[in-house]
Amino acid sequence: MRLLCFSLLILMLRSASAGTGYDVRCEDAKCGFTTSIGIGGGRMFEEASGYCTKCAKSVSVTWPRGEKPKAAPVRFWDAITGRVREIFRCKACQEPFVRIAQIEELKHCPKCGKTSLKARRTVMYD
Ligand SMILES: [Zn+2]
Numbered sequence: 001m002r003l004l005c006f007s008l009l010i011l012m013l014r015s016a017s018a019g020t021g022y023d024v025r026c027e028d029a030k031c032g033f034t035t036s037i038g039i040g041g042g043r044m045f046e047e048a049s050g051y052c053t054k055c056a057k058s059v060s061v062t063w064p065r066g067e068k069p070k071a072a073p074v075r076f077w078d079a080i081t082g083r084v085r086e087i088f089r090c091k092a093c094q095e096p097f098v099r100i101a102q103i104e105e106l107k108h109c110p111k112c113g114k115t116s117l118k119a120r121r122t123v124m125y126d
């Protein structure tokens with residue numbers, strides 16, 4: 001039943017400008033790291049997601065779409081990706097985290113450090 005609801009939800013939201021939820025799993029058998037992360041925000045809100053190493057989980061900051069985030073992010077040019085990236089602060093512990101703007105940026109496992117993360121799209125949300 002739950003699966004059915006999920007499929008229905010995906011169908012309903014596919015056409016809208018929606019965020020995407022991912023289940024992320026480390027493929028290293030000994031590591032076993034898993035997390036889920038949402039990227040893109042919804043129609044009404046923008047969302048900056050990332051991984052907080054202090055809380056050891058995926059965290060996000062949201063703000064109304066079209067407005068600026070309450071705490072302006074720090075922007076820097078990332079030599080590894082060649083793109084400008086943003087640093088926000090974790091709502092829970094105030095530790096900085098790098099915004100993951102595309103799921104492809106989440107390659108390294110935060111637990112074992114290998115490039116063994118696999119993301120699976122689970123749901124689109126609005
Ligand atoms: Zn934190």
Ligand SMILES: [Zn+2]
Nearest residue numbers: 026031109112
């Ligand atoms: Zn791992």
